[in-house]
Amino acid sequence: MTYTLIAVLVVLTLSHLMPDLVRWRRHQWFARWLAWLGEYSGDAWRQGWMLLLSLGLPLLALGLVMAVLAQPLHDIAWLITAVIVLFLVWGPRDFDQDIDAIASAAPAERPVLVSSLLGGPVPMTAEAAIAAAARATLRRWFGPLLWFLLLGPVGALLYRLSQLAAEDNADLLSADQRQAAAQLLAVLDWPAVHLMSLGMAIATDFDNVMRAWRGRQRVMGGFWRLDPGLLPVVSAAAVRADLEDRDELEGLDAASLGSLGGAASGAPDLGGLLRDVRSLAWRLLVVWLALIALIALVALLA
Numbered sequence: 001m002t003y004t005l006i007a008v009l010v011v012l013t014l015s016h017l018m019p020d021l022v023r024w025r026r027h028q029w030f031a032r033w034l035a036w037l038g039e040y041s042g043d044a045w046r047q048g049w050m051l052l053l054s055l056g057l058p059l060l061a062l063g064l065v066m067a068v069l070a071q072p073l074h075d076i077a078w079l080i081t082a083v084i085v086l087f088l089v090w091g092p093r094d095f096d097q098d099i100d101a102i103a104s105a106a107p108a109e110r111p112v113l114v115s116s117l118l119g120g121p122v123p124m125t126a127e128a129a130i131a132a133a134a135r136a137t138l139r140r141w142f143g144p145l146l147w148f149l150l151l152g153p154v155g156a157l158l159y160r161l162s163q164l165a166a167e168d169n170a171d172l173l174s175a176d177q178r179q180a181a182a183q184l185l186a187v188l189d190w191p192a193v194h195l196m197s198l199g200m201a202i203a204t205d206f207d208n209v210m211r212a213w214r215g216r217q218r219v220m221g222g223f224w225r226l227d228p229g230l231l232p233v234v235s236a237a238a239v240r241a242d243l244e245d246r247d248e249l250e251g252l253d254a255a256s257l258g259s260l261g262g263a264a265s266g267a268p269d270l271g272g273l274l275r276d277v278r279s280l281a282w283r284l285l286v287v288w289l290a291l292i293a294l295i296a297l298v299a300l301l302a
Contacts (some may be wrong), residue, residue, distance in 0.1 A: 001292065001295050001296040001299050002153075002296045002299070002300065003075060003078060003079050003082070003170075004082070004148070004149060004292065004296075005099045005289070005292050005293055005296050007079055007082040007083050007086055007148075007288075008077065008086065008145065008148070008289065008292070010083050011083060011086045011087045011090055014083075014087060015087070015090060015091070015094065016096075019094060019097075020044065021087070022091065022092065022093070022094060024087075025086065025087075025089075025090070025091050025092035026092070027092070027164055027168070029161070030058070030161060030164050030165075030169065031164075031168075031169045031172060033058070034054055034153065034165070034169055034172040034173065035051075035052070035172055037053070037054055038172060046174035046177070047174075047176060047177075048174070048176030048177050048180040049180070050177065050180065051165065051173070051177045051180045051181055051184070054165065055158065055161050055162065055165065058157065058161060059154050059157060059158055059161070060080075061156055062085065062153060062157055063154055065081070066078065066081050066154075068273055069081065078152075079102075081153055082148070082152065082153050085153035085156055085157055086144065086148055086153065086156050087147075089156045089157055089159070089160035090140065090141070090142045091140050092140075093117065093140070094138060095136060095140055095141070095278065095281070096278060098118060098136070099118040099133070099274050099275060099277075099278045100116060100269070101117060102114055102118075102271065102274055103111065103254065103270075103271030103272075103274060103275055104271070107270070107271075110270045110271065111123050111124070111129070113121055114129050114132050114133075114270070114274075115132070117138040118133055118135075119132060119135065119136060119180070120132045120135065120138075126270065126273055127236045128232075129211060129270055129273060129274065129295065130235050130236050130239050130273060130274075131231070131232030131235060131236070133235075133274050133281075134196075134231050134232060134235035134275040134277060134281075135231060135232070137196075137277075137281040137284075138189065138192060138193065138196065138231060139163060141281065141285065142192050142195075142196055142284075142285075142288070143159050143163070143188065143189060143192045144159050144160055146158045146159075146191060146192045146195065147159040147188065147192075147289065149292065151205070158188070159188050159218075162181060162184050162185045162188055163185055165177075165181040165184075165185075166178070166181040166182045166184070166185040167185075186226040186228065187226065189226075189228075190226055193230055193231045194230075195232075195288075196231065196284060197209070197213050197230065197234040199284040199287045199288060200234055200235065200237075200238040200280065200284060201213070201234075201238075201288055202287055203238070203280060203283040203284055204238045204241040204242055204245075204280065205238075205241035205244075205245070207241070208237055208241050208272065209234060209237045209238050209241060211235050211237075212234055212236075212237035213230070213233075213234050213237075213286070216229065216230050216233045216234070217230075235280075238280055239273060239276050239277060242276050242279075243276070244250065246249070
């Protein structure tokens with residue numbers, strides 16, 4: 001766990017001190033891999049279960065490389081490989097820079113920038129914008145990080161390839177494969193979303209965030225449901241709690257953060273809301289790193 005923490009800290013440092021290295025985060029190779037399989041494997045490749053081959057062979061290749069390097073170099077080889085893999089699957093865009101670009105744009109342009117930089121449809125409400133930002137942190141930070149913690153570099157690569165197959169490169173898959181990729185990504189997201197929700201509760205107003213979390217679970221039918229709507233609900237509750245703490249929720253509907261209306265009276269400032277999401281994401285990341293450090297300390301003392 002100590003090496004895991006070191007790898008995460010090195011990746012965070014490189015991402016912020018050497019932003020030019022982001023150009024290496026290119027995943028076109030996976031699109032070319034999927035296209036090659038579709039071209040040369042024929043109809044057999046179009047079956048849903050063949051998605052396992054599409055994802056499994058790159059993961060197997062990484063595992064073999066790590067096994068070969070581990071013979072002469074042991075922990076140093078694992079650490080170097082972990083830093084390289086985690087850095088490449090992190091992002092790929094810098095979340096802080098995207099939030100700054102959106103916040104510095106004209107109010108009328110911000111919703112379109114949210115869609116283009118953070119993904120998803122153009123948000124028409126503040127909740128939708130918060131959901132897009134929270135989902136971006138899941139895809140860029142917390143999803144790869146969790147599976148890196150659980151399965152090492154192979155886990156981080158598994159998450160990124162699953163996300164690419166389900167979203168960015170879905171047009172290269174058959175209908176059955178797209179469904180399988182979406183289900184796999186939902187399974188990988190489930191523990192990350194719940195841990196993010198717990199972290200948001202710890203970092204903001206525990207009672208209000210937990211109330212929103214439990215309320216969503218009751219609506220959707222229980223804790224074990226693969227619910228893509230959980231993260232937006234919990235994120236909105238956490239941001240609302242932050243606004244209430246700073247007395248910035250005055251004039252907005254108690255059940256909603258309001259519609260995005262530019263300079264309209266009572267409309268929330270989208271740039272301010274997204275900066276709040278960014279602040280919340282960093283606090284959540286600190287909570288995760290603190291827990292990792294605690295586990296590493298216990299392991300060292302044991």
